Amino acid sequence: MADDATLRLLLAGIGRGEADRLAELYDLTSPKLFGLILRIQRDRGLAEDVLQDVYMRIWQAAGTYRPEAGPPMPWLVTVARHRAIDSVRRKTEAQGPESERGEDWVARLIDPRDGAAALMDREALLACLGRLDPAHRDCVVLAYCEGLSREELAARFGRPVNTIKTWLHRALAGLKTCLETVS
Incomplete structure (x- = not known):
């Protein structure tokens, strides 16, 4: 896992539109974010899709990250968590109530x-x-x-x-x- 300073530099570069910085950030953070998404999503294929969506969101929103607001990893985790929850909600709404799905x-x-x-x-x-x-x-x-x-x-x-x-x-x-x- 990269330190906060490295992640801040990468996010700043992504905010300036430097695509190679996004690739570096992905390499450093995707295992942790994927694990989080998989815990929420529970479907590996859908979790992989959500992970890609997370990095698209990071690409779009990196310019809004403010280091003074806190370390970068919790910000990244929040983006991933929200995207995963949104994905589960969409899936849940399409399938009906949990009790009908028999989900544990x-x-x-x-x-x-x-x-x-x-x-x-x-x-x-x-x-x-x-x-x-x-x-x-x-x-x-x-x-x-x-x-x-x-x-x-x-x-x-x-x-x-x-x-x-x-x-x-x-x-x-x-x-x-x-x-x-x-x-």
């Missing part, structure tokens, strides 16, 4: 590359999710598996956005504590 939402939270650990992680995650208040659990699942925003969750649950933020914060803190004790 827990699988989206587990690393698809580690089979043995995934089974243990899955059981631990299910156990810890089961300990959460049902509304809080549903909030976390919808936010992290379906990509719903806080505003969308607020509308869905009929609660203010600040309440949803509190629910998510408490639920994630509870999951973290639970998973640390289980592991």
Whole structure:
């Protein structure tokens, strides 16, 4: 992985339209971004398409990156995450509600590359999710598996956005504590 200074230089070059800088950035960051996208997207072919879309977006938006706003990698990860979630939303809307698809939402939270650990992680995650208040659990699942925003969750649950933020914060803190004790 490249350091922040290298990534900043590459993004500055991309912002000036230097295509070779995009190729360098791709070589340095695509494994990490692809892993993130694959966790969200779960379909390797679609994840590869999303990855290409991510770098097109980076090409278009590199000029908007401001180093004073923070390190470049979180900015890149945010672009990738949003594109992957948008892709899942489009796919979900085309297929209908999750319950009709029979999709296992827990699988989206587990690393698809580690089979043995995934089974243990899955059981631990299910156990810890089961300990959460049902509304809080549903909030976390919808936010992290379906990509719903806080505003969308607020509308869905009929609660203010600040309440949803509190629910998510408490639920994630509870999951973290639970998973640390289980592991």
